[in-house]
Amino acid sequence: QVQLVESGGGLVQTGDSLRLSCAASGLTYSNYHMGWFRQAPGKEREFVAAIRSIGGHTYYGESVKGRFTISRDRAKKTVTLEMNSLRPEDTAVYYCGVDQGGILSSIRDPNAYDHWGQGTQVTVSS
Secondary structure: OOEEEEEEOEEEEOOOOEEEEEEEEOOOOOOOEEEEEEEOOOOOOEEEEEEEOOOOOEEEOOOOOOOEEEEEEOOOOEEEEEEOOOOHHHOEEEEEEEEOOOOHHHOOOHHHOOEEOOOEEEEEEO
């Protein structure tokens, strides 16, 4: 059974930094994506960043490019999202997900992800 456990998040001020972590267990495939999405009240789930298990290639949403960095510890099956220069519009619940299909064309599509963490709140005050 696949489980994703997130940690990090909290309340910060504009310009601050935060780190989110996601630990995966029960993964049985070697080719998969792990990604971060976020969802603000009344909005759809938005792609933030993702990383491929093989090769470690990274992908980012336009709104976070240059500010956020996703990385992984392949042996520990953990993924970390470093968030810098946070803005009020970054406020959302952040979800870690895994796509065990590993198809590159769907890496930004939340519907392709088959397991999710419980979500962690990030609030950026102005």
